[in-house]
Amino acid sequence: MKKITYGGDVHSGIRSEGWFRKVFDESYDHLRNYLYYLSGDIYWVDDTIQEVFMTLWTKRFSVREETLLPWLYTIGRNLFLKQKRHEAVRLKFEKRFPAEEPWGEDPGLAEQEEFDARLLSAISSMPEKCRTVFLMSRMDEMSNGEIASRLGVSVKAVEKHITKALRILRQKLEDLK
DSSP states (O other): OOOOOOOOOTTTTOOOHHHHHHHHHHHHHHHHHHHHHHHOOHHHHHHHHHHHHHHHHHTTTTSOGGGHHHHHHHHHHHHHHHHHHHHHHHHHHHHHSOOOOOTTOOHHHHHHHHHHHHHHHHHHTSOHHHHHHHHHHHTSOOOHHHHHHHHTOOHHHHHHHHHHHHHHHHHHTGGGO
């Protein structure tokens, strides 16, 4: 994977619409995949990615180019975590005041939703660097070398983070065997 450079000079004020378009075009697909992997909800992803890029536009002069892509991922992840907290409050409310169950609910769907929630919880519980490396590996299908280059770490460090992430997933999802 090639190193992405956007060519915007923050000091001369060149971070224009053209600069923004280039950043958008080169990072949109990766960011969209990452957010979809986190949430599994394409409608939420479409709304959230707009919010991420609106944040970039308003803060374009304060973001450093060498940390731009991780910054975009962090904004997206933080919006996801905010949504999960909101959802937890909603679920707590629904448990306290349950509605009548709809007719013909699919029990397999409930199991899948429980698994998805536990998987997301397990991924969320990972240390930040470990989670980032794991998602880049599994979501963006990046090689260990590409991840190492993107994050400025050694390939061995990437391997260590992936191993740790898989160990955490095994521990958190152990009872589902």
